Amino acid sequence: MKILILLLMLLTQTEALAQTSLKLAVNADSSVSEVGSKVLIEIFKKTDIIISSEKRPAARATLEARAGLLDxxxxxxxxxxxAFPELIRVDPPYYAFQTSAFLKSGSHIIITKPQDLLSYKLGMVRGINTSAELVRGAPRSPKQTRLIN
Structure with a gap:
């Protein structure tokens, strides 16, 4: 009987010591992703889940997560x-950000509709889906938009 009790104690102690770990991708070109990773790691320090993060270009992070190489x-x-139904969004979000455009003061530029942008040169960071979504459907010319890696 003592052996059975010791065995049960050992099993329950081993189970209590077991930890889950998750390996998550962080967009290598995004400070928002980097900050989000640090916040997430701190949040999960209060649980038995260990979070580690690995920097990847955005497209590679998606490929590896979809292939199961990353959690x-x-x-x-x-x-x-x-766009990727095999990846599950975790709600509620633990932080949020807003994208804004900035102009040099004194530029006297007034933008009220997407067509107003046609006479200006714009830049967009490649691999940031939010940027792509913001300009999706907006009129553009080949010389207007410059992609930044």
């Missing part, structure tokens, strides 16, 4: 799961 990704936009 997921950090800081993707809310519509990301629509």
């Amino acid at each position: 997921g990704e950090v800081a993707r936009n809310v519509n990301y799961a629509d």
Whole structure:
């Protein structure tokens, strides 16, 4: 009987010591993703789940997460799961950000509709889905938009 009790104690102690670990991709070119990763790691320190993050270019992170080489990704936009249904969005979000455009003061530029942008040169960071979504459907000319790696 003592052996059975010791065996049960050993099994329950081993189970209590077991930890889950998750390996998540962080977009190598996104400070938002980097900050999100640090916040997530701190949040999960209060659980038995250990989070580690690995920097990847955005497209490679998606490929590896979809292939099961990574457990997921950090800081993707809310519509990301629509494009990749095999990846599950975790709700509620633990932080949020807004994208804004900035102009040099004194530039006297007034933008009220997408067509107003046609006479200006714009830049967009490649691999940031939020940027692509913001300009999707907007009129553009080949000389207008410059992709930045």
